[in-house]
Amino acid sequence: MAMNREESDKLIQEVLAVYPEETGKQRAKHLMANDPELEKSNKCIVANKKALPGVMTQRGCAYAGSKGVVWGPVKDTVNISHGPIGCGQFSRAGRRNYVTGFSGINIFGDMNFSSDFQEKDVVFGGDKKLDTLISEIDGLFPLAKGISIQSECPIGLIGDDIEAVAKKKAKEIGKTVVPVRCEGFRGVSQSLGHHVANDSLRDWVISKRDGKEPTFESTPYDVAITGDYNIGGDAWASRVLMEEIGLRVVAQWSGDGSLPEFESTPRVKLNLLHCYRSMNYISRHMEEKYGIPWLEYNFFGPTKIVESLRKIAARFDSTIQENAERVIAKYQPTMDAIIAKYRPRLEGKRVMLFVGGLRPRHIVGAYEDLGMEVIGAGYEFAHNDDYDRTFKELQDGALIYDDATSFELEAFAERLKPDLIGSGIKEKYVFHKMGIPFRQMHSWDYSGPYHGYDGFAIFARDMDMTVNNPCWKNVRAPWKPAVSEDEAAAA
């Protein structure tokens, strides 16, 4: 059972007690016990604020949000990491956003393109180097459809004019060249990087075909999948469902997506938004400029898939609605079989989540389908509108922690003793060493997809595999007393 609200509040107070007074006061604003009745979060939780000095935050930077999240999965552009070599190398191909194609011909995400800044570039400016770099890329990889320039910290600090270089080179090589001002020091987390990347797509890509002859014939059923980065094939698992109910997916933003897809998006009838946090900006822009409505949906777990498919179908005519019902009925027996198999093994297990911008609320339904309960959830970089959407998904009294520090996460895990923790790679080995079953929920722990009906089968298997793995009770820190044989037999 989850704690009630008083118990959660008490736990928060106890955990905060170790902080200096001022830090404790600031951190208290980021922690709360859930109340599903709440509509607005701005009165009860503070989000999207700078992490305090001295605490170990799990956040990333604006460059991570732009290069890693939004631009990284685009397959036919060369994404230059403009600046020192490290940022590019460490963000290369680590996110498992799958693409189809051949490296160097129509996909470029598996290579690291960087301007490799040296001291002299910082002193004399790197614009010339960038100019040469773009010419080189165009010579080496003439099939790339475009180039994006992802700025790293020094670019903003020394004030290079990458926009001017981009404009000049775009004319010269005749391709889209997008300057992205996503220097890592901007903002408080990767969230600003999403915003900057969205704005660059708005300003430099999406308007390219405005007022031109359409390149394809549109149908009343054209949609775009936005905010799906194809982690482990997620976007494909979602796409087949959309196609099965009769919709035509014109573009994927941005998992396995391409520049021509982005450019044709202004002609779709509906934007289907999965990750609200990272793509609501561009969806709102398209609604204003092109009159394309957008709809948030959730493809984790059969209950939410059914809800979402009906919600999507309701925006179209009766053929789609009938198709949706048919698809739901078709997969129901398979889903029932999966739940019948795994639910008895997972029933009542308690989960703590600490992930990025949508999963702490989206995955709750999938866990509940398996009989598990989420007793704590938190976001690294959510804003208040994400918390507005979270309260009604979580059960009463569940812990909510915004930008939790590594100390807080460990303290909560020690006290709550969850049966499973879902978080990122930075937390993974800490909890492994504590002997708590753990799934890396950013890139599905090298598994996936988890979206859609196909994904749920994998999700259920993975959770069972982790929670019921016999290895966890053998993990014991060397300085702790060994388990006596009687105890081991009892366990």
Place this chain on the structure above:
Amino acid sequence: MPNVMLRNNDSGELVFYLAKKDQEEIVVSIEHSGPESWGGEMQLSDGTRFYLEPFDKPPKLPITVRVRRL
């Protein structure tokens, strides 16, 4: 003078969205909503009030406008 986006939500209510603050509130009342004038003083669901220079006719939503905090 923040820039805000006004749009209708699924249930047809007017929504006020202030991107910089991630503030999404429903507009509970608007001074002029007639066909010849649209705008004026707006009251949001959280109690704050804003002033929008009235339009001659109802604009096509969604629309980004500059408003003044009252």
